[in-house]
Amino acid sequence: MNPITLYPGNWLYNAGVVGFLRVIAEHEGLEYVQSWLRDDGTVAIEQNVFQDLFSPVSVGSKSVPKALKYFVEYFCDPERLNEWLDSKDTKGEQTREKYRNFAQEMEDFGYKFIYVGNHLFASRQPFQNLVQIKEWQDFEFCRVLESIPQNLQTTSRASSGRTCDICGSSLIQYPGREPKLEKRLAKFQHTHFTVLGPSEGAFPNSFWNGNSSLWVCPLCVYFMLHRDFAFINLADNSNLADGSRIFLNAPSFQVMWYLNRLVREIYTRENIASVREILGMSLIELAVRLETQLGMWTEMNIEVVSIRGEEVSFCSLPYEVVQLLLDRRIASSLARIGEISVLRMVLEKRFGEILEMGERLMMIAAKPEKSWGKSERKYINSQIGLERNRKDEVKLMGFAASLFSLHALIEERMGGGWR
């Protein structure tokens, strides 16, 4: 049987799928999920694996689909869960008491299950009323999810002329088991996406087809719920602490998977001042670290999607710059240099300044460190952040030389003409 194949689409869908992959990887391991990523940019999941993910697993005396169990576990932050359990409603009833019957039936998972339902679908939550609280608590949504693999096999284009407006698949239909809920899920309303609500009318047509609602298959609805897991929170960085969240979008799930992992890593390590720099650095790391041939990826449009409050914005690098950063020799050179000032010159295509900087530093490095003047030191300090690059005349000379070689590599690449 053919595997289930997911093709990259608009950024919302892509973020949903990447979030889904993160959840599965958390429980089944990185390699498990990475084996689904194909070089052609798709995700391919074997039928039996897919079926297993959406099969019910018992939790106490109840059952939920395996993938949803993973989702709930992933969603719950123990500290926040406890705070919530200790909180009281307006009538003074403690949450822990209120939902005790779920804990009795499903052990601790019962509380988590209710917590997640409330934090996704209650008022002022990201998917307000998409699933009603009662439907969630009656496991109606679980039953819809469990029907996905079976529907994949039994329905076909012939059975209905309808295609999903997000993934384009016509194979997954709603089984009609929970008609009211399914009707709401299938007609995805703007109000179900509070983050995008205010952008109605202005939002790119790549997602909204101009109607007030889309037809969405249950699998896409499920992926959507994972969207926030793909976003990287920038709130903790002193330079970018404006509360925005970012996701690196590309027309390949493989690229998105590795790029977003790199961004998380770089972000916690470096002092980055702009989203553009995050993108630049992650491309460099991608080029240096991945063994895969990057040739085809350099043709791709890679963009950063930032969500700040209710505002969604996009940032991408010029095509030439992406080509440079994904050239392994240039990327390695930049990684060795390690200076944000130099990276900025590349990002802003100020290539001549790399050469000028090299020349000026070489003049300074021609003299012993002890005889460097005040303005020379000032210049060095303003341009070079790393001690290893500026410690003495020998280090500085080496650094200047690496600037020349970087410039030569860039010239060579650009002189070769853009493909």
Ligand SMILES: [Zn+2]
């Ligand atoms: Zn779909």
